[in-house]
Amino acid sequence: MITFTGITKRYPDGTIAVDDLDIEIPAGRTTVFVGPSGCGKTTSLRMINRMVEPTTGLITVEGQDIRDRDPAVLRRSIGYVIQQAGLFPHRTIVDNIATVPFLLGWGKPRARARARELMELVGLQPEQAKRYPHQLSGGQQQRVGVARALAADPPVLLMDEPFSAVDPVVRTSLQDELIRLQAELHKTIVFVTHDIDEAVKLGDSIAVFRPGGKLAQLDTPERLLANPVDSFVEGFIGYDRGVRRLSFFPARLLTPRTDTVVGDDVQAGRARELALRSGEPWLLVVDGERGPRGWVSTETLGAADPGTVVGSLDLVDYGHVFTVETDSLRAALDAAVLSPAGRAVGVDADGRVVGVVAQSELGSAIWSVGAEEAPTAEPVRSDG
Amino acid sequence: MGDQPLIRWDWIARNWDDPVGTRLLEHIQLALVPILIGLLIAVPLGVVCARWRWLYPSVFTGVNILYAVPSIALFFLLLPYTGFTQWTAIIPLSLYTLAILVPNVVDGLYQVPQHVRQAAIAMGFSPLRRLIQVELPIALPVAIAGLRVAAVATISMVSVASLVGLGGLGQLILTDGFRRQFPTPIIVGIVLSVLLAFLVDGLLVLMQRLLTPWTRGSERAARRTSAARREAGAGTTAPATDTGSRRAEAT
Known part of the structure; x- marks a missing residue:
């Protein structure tokens, strides 16, 4: 000392x-x-x-x-x-x-x-x-x-x-x-x-x-x-x-939703139903290994022939991802801000999609940590 | 000089040992002793001036004034005290080297980067150890550059000492050549003097290469060094030092 x-x-x-x-x-x-x-x-x-x-x-x-x-x-x-x-x-x-x-x-x-x-x-x-x-x-x-x-x-x-x-x-x-x-x-x-x-x-x-x-x-x-x-x-x-x-707050505090994630072999008509049911304007398309491929909007789905698979449609680049288990809320926010769809893609350690976090959900998570003490004095992973 | 040939090789052959060899040895001695004495004075004096910077302007002026006194006058001034011994030449020549050596030692020490000096202090070097193991080695390239100028200048100036009859190759030129209207000794004296200067300069370059391996092939380091010197030496750098520094960068 x-x-x-x-x-x-x-x-x-x-x-x-x-x-x-x-x-x-x-x-x-x-x-x-x-x-x-x-x-x-x-x-x-x-x-x-x-x-x-x-x-x-x-x-x-x-x-x-x-x-x-x-x-x-x-x-x-x-x-x-x-x-x-x-x-x-x-x-x-x-x-x-x-x-x-x-x-x-x-x-x-x-x-x-x-x-x-x-x-x-x-x-x-x-x-x-x-x-x-x-x-x-x-x-x-x-x-x-x-x-x-x-x-x-x-x-x-x-x-x-x-x-x-x-x-x-x-x-x-x-x-x-x-x-x-x-x-x-x-x-x-x-x-x-x-x-x-x-x-x-x-x-x-x-x-x-x-x-x-x-x-x-x-x-x-x-x-x-x-x-x-x-x-x-x-x-x-x-x-x-x-x-x-x-x-200082882990991204684990978030609950990524999975109902807006579709496989790339799903037909456009079915995907459109999913989107309507979830009330979300964007769906995340993943490949067979659950690796992210890109965003598809409800407009694109509506204009497409209901029989085509979503994987062959025009997908919007998914941008940044964050790792749910190890990244911080800051990384998740960053991913959402930089995403063309305004939603962050959460992945696991192997890069497989865990789910999608919308800005509104991020907002409430940030609200809830506003008042409380951080669980750790160390920054969550070195994201500087 | 009549219609004699410019060089009479038979004269050279007959006089190779004496007077040519004798005068050459005298010349070497008359040049090297002042250089060594100059170094022995200039290094501590430079260290003191670099440490207590307020001293440097007056010391710098002092050595420059000495340098301005004509050598021949200084020889005659000393003659009553030292007689026709070699000291009559050695003392003035030693003093002249200071005008080149002291500024180079000081410049060399000035260009030790502040962060290097700070690091040495922080590592736990005592002041003396820091001087010997860090500051003087870093000052070496600039100091040796000055030494090269001083050595060549001294070798050429020894010839003047012969005017007072103190020996050296100048004596060969003056007594054996000029007074007898005989060109061969004059040419031999000049050639040997120039060769000696070249040889000593070459040895000093070699010495620098051996002593400062870190400066080899480093254009980048040389540029940094010269920039640092311009900062440190602004306003106080003598023309002689400048020559020396430029040489340091060229090597």
Whole structure:
């Protein structure tokens, strides 16, 4: 556990970077510091490994006052990942990763063996070991940065906007990778970002900082989205927080209807009867394996010869689907909004159609979760 | 110089060991010792200037003023104290190298990217270890580029020392050639001096390749480096340093 007690950082020119901060960072969890620039989040992070010294206050790591420890020695026990990776351009990938083991005086063979282990852990190829950083892509460099921070197996990992300099696709894969690593390693991670989506995706708890270095709110992502303490926090997390909050509710809460799903070998006349009976303007056509084929409208059915099978009619593309068992309400809503028929197609893990959810049904599901607490603090699957 | 042939090979053959060989060895010594002394002063001085940046403008002005003093004047100025020893040449030549070496060491250190320095601190390097294992190695390509300019400049300047009678290939040109209206020693002196400069420069290029394998075949890295230097060195870069930097990028 890391604790900040009455931490203030005042610079000689009078600027206050961090103002009387009290915060407890639980061990083995990911705590995200988020806020606009100049809110003191990076300064606070850097106080943990004494790269910045507070003007007043006390910081302890595992109960020990960090001022009692030699800064260089303290830092070797705390992993650090920086925005542009900060790799040493003159060292090979394997030696970059082995930096802290070298500093700790491990022998070269042992340090390098450990580095190669970590390369595998973060998804780098063994043949990249002897390359130099500039020969790697930005995303790969950042993987090296994470591996280097983990090399000496420190209990604490500080990450200072580590993924903000890479493109969105790479960022998403690095975030997913971090979630996977954390599930395995259970480090005490302090992660700084200005991106609230990243914070919601990665954090077990989120600390929102306001300009002037004050802590505005410390909460789980779900509670933060549900109950921002004031207009600053609400403005910072954005006006679509309601939609984002749906990521914390499983799509299982929905009851997909099956009476508007027809096989592609059904005759148009029969399908039209089904549609009329259900009162729905669209039917979903599925193949023999219950894989979705497309939407057919009642107009198309009415115009068609009653004897033809629906599979041979003009079908409208079904767009996105959501997986009922593992996706969130947010994914279901997304699928419905993007569907030409205004209805979301729910499938099982093998891609077989479970049923169809109309927007009205989604609406009532969303209504019912509006008031209640989310069943889980973790986002349902990583749909960021 | 009358109707003598430009080169008399028989003179070269007869005088190969002495004076040609002797003068060549003197020349090597008179050039290499100042370069080494220059390095020994420039590296710590550059480190200090990069660490305490407010010092750098005055140090930079200082080494440039020294460079502006005509060498021949400096030789005569030292003569009463050092006499006709090699130190009369070595001391001024060492001081001249500083005008090239110090800015290159400083520029090299300036271009260590801030995020690399931050990462080194955060990994738990002590300041000295960080300097030796991270900052100086990264500064090496620019420093060696400066060293190449300084080495060639010094090798050519040693010849001037001969005007004061301090030896070197200049002496061959002046005493054996010019005074006797005899072209062969002049040509031999010039050719050997140029060859020596080429050889030393080639050795330094080789040294850089061995010491900085990470810069090899990296156009991308070179572009990044030059951009970083333009940022860091704006306003304070001497013409001599610029030459050095451009060379660094070319290699």
